[in-house]
Amino acid sequence: MAQEMIEGINPTRMELLKLKDREKLAVKGYSLLKEKRNALIMEFFNILERVKGSRQIVEENLQEAFDDLTEAQIIMGDLAVNKASLSVKESIEMDIDSRSIMGVVVPVVEYSSPQRSMVDRGYGFVDTSVKLDEAAKKFEESLSLIIELGEIEKTIILLAAEIESTKRRVNALENIIIPRLENTVKHIEMRLEEMERENFVRLKVIKKAMERE
């Protein structure tokens, strides 16, 4: 194994103490980050459970809605449908909040879709067809599904980005920074011991020389 070390460090006791502190900090940070990563992944799996299949449901719902819309267009004509659609009142009542999962801010959408009757929608009845009502109803339904799906997908995207960066940091600490610090500490300790032995020998030689005189 290549003994990678931090460059340009003097083998002194001062540096040794400093390095040991840094190593302690790195190990602590490593274990914290590892816990964060695990918690994030757990959260990620929970959300994956929710997203399962909900895209298909949305797509099926929308398909039905589009079919009805096309039928309405066939019966009433494009122009009349456009006209009716412009007079539909706004139906959305939603509140966007955010919550934090391990420091990742994700949106929480509170959405209430009021069950509207034909009268509430706001277009006239004289020149509209039943199919238009059905299409409008289907679109309202799919809208609430879409909003829910959007919230989940957004959460997944944000969590995924955070997991990736945390993973990278954990790996960097585990494979590069901590081994490097350990190697440097070991190197300095060995140098210091070596210097001590040298000194010991030197003293002995001097002592012998003095005795001979």
Place this chain on the structure above:
Amino acid sequence: MTSSIAVVADADTVVGFRLGGIKQGYVVETTEEAEEALTKLIKENTSIIIITEKIGDELREVIEKFTKSSALPIIIEIPDKYGSAERTADPMMELIKRVIGVEMVK
């Protein structure tokens, strides 16, 4: 927090969602128009933007720039009236695969 929702899509989809009760609908024909409408909506702090998958594929980079970093806006891609495009890769599945390392859902 004021929340608003908008649709950027082809004519039929916009009509559909108008019926469903979204007032802000932008009919776009070309990629440039779509990008313009999208940037404008994001600047106005629209919370939820619904676009079609076709636009989503064309403007992938623009969208990723906004969705990766912050909680809002939420950009949702839906299939248009011709149904879901046969995609070579679902961006969601790709993402999950990259993070977990194996294919999980489905």
